Amino acid sequence: MFSSNSISNILGIGDKNLVLTGKEIFETIKSVKYCVLNAILTYEPSHCPHCNSNKEGHNIVKNGSQMVKIIFNRAGNNPILLRVKKQRFYCKSCKKTFMAKTSLTSKGCFISNDVKRSIIGDLCEFKSIKLISKEHYVSSSTVNRVLRSTEVTNRKHHLPEVLGIDVPTGH
Ligand SMILES: [Zn+2]
Known part of the structure; x- marks a missing residue:
């Protein structure tokens, strides 16, 4: 099993908000064997991207999460699939939600x-x-x-x- 740190190094993950959980498992999807890693992406947002309200007290709260998959270059024999539980936030000022962001992918891209x-x-x-x-x-x-x-x-x-x-x- 890899440690969370060594995996982060292998994948070149510079995103400190992304924390790997548990150990790697192997899963075959459409006849390709992937090394699957689970992770959580969460942080305290500084402001709401919709209305620009700064986070003060409880105006921006955590509001569930969404599972996304991100494909990485292979490390070893198998391509790596990161299964990320992304935090969703709710802004009470504009009543809109937004997702935690990561520098690993472009918006909406896997x-x-x-x-x-x-x-x-x-x-x-x-x-x-x-x-x-x-x-x-x-x-x-x-x-x-x-x-x-x-x-x-x-x-x-x-x-x-x-x-x-x-x-x-x-x-
Ligand atoms: Zn807002």
Whole structure:
């Protein structure tokens, strides 16, 4: 069994709000054997992301949790699946809820940023999308999505600060 610290090191988890619970188990999902780890993500939020109210006393309270899965690069023989119990918060000021955030993934994404970086690295080496998806245990459409996300970033990067727009003149 790994210690929580060594696993965090292996996965490159720099998120102190994420605490691994229990030991790793092996589970076969769609004929792939994953090393599954359970974790809890929680912290005291400083403010509400909806109305920007600062947390003072009991205006922002814990409000259940949601289970999410995050896929990591393999460490050893099996790909790693992190099953995270994410804390949900409720803001009494605006009566809205929000989820605990982690730097491991983008919002609403189950592929860790670590895997995305690795996929981008492979795309630069002109490997086929089929091979990349197989090696990272994700679908081809996921690889395509990662590819498109880099294109958007590049495009944004190369946009001139001032756009020349042709406005019809005269008359
Ligand atoms: Zn609020």
